[in-house]
Amino acid sequence: MKTSDLIFVGIKGSVIALQRATGDQVWATSLKGSDFVNVVLQNGVVLASCAGEVFCLDPLTGNGLWHNPLKGFGRGLATFASEDPGTVGNTPVLAEKRRRDEQAASAAAASCSAASAC
Numbered sequence: 001m002k003t004s005d006l007i008f009v010g011i012k013g014s015v016i017a018l019q020r021a022t023g024d025q026v027w028a029t030s031l032k033g034s035d036f037v038n039v040v041l042q043n044g045v046v047l048a049s050c051a052g053e054v055f056c057l058d059p060l061t062g063n064g065l066w067h068n069p070l071k072g073f074g075r076g077l078a079t080f081a082s083e084d085p086g087t088v089g090n091t092p093v094l095a096e097k098r099r100r101d102e103q104a105a106s107a108a109a110a111s112c113s114a115a116s117a118c
Helices: 091-115
Strands: 006-011 014-019 025-030 037-042 045-050 053-057 064-068
Touching: 006 037, 006 045, 014 037
Parallel strands: none
Antiparallel strands: 006 014, 014 025, 037 045, 045 053, 053 064
């Protein structure tokens, strides 16, 4: 099997590889927690960020090659830079950031109107 035969999905703290032709699962790797996962295939490895940490995985097996907890940076969303103009690594992260911001604003507005002290 080749990397081009696979689709990589980040979901709820895991990365999953699916066969492009059939959709069958090839492997699944749990990263950390159950947070949003940003996934990029770059230079022959799968890079994933989740819960403020970065993981490098073998694309054919899902085995971890390395992991960096990015100590001191918190648990926020992380993005990847790429020289490849076709890489869309930041698009899903920006959409998730927007969703979280809107959710926080709605919660603050609801809290404010319930307290009637804003």
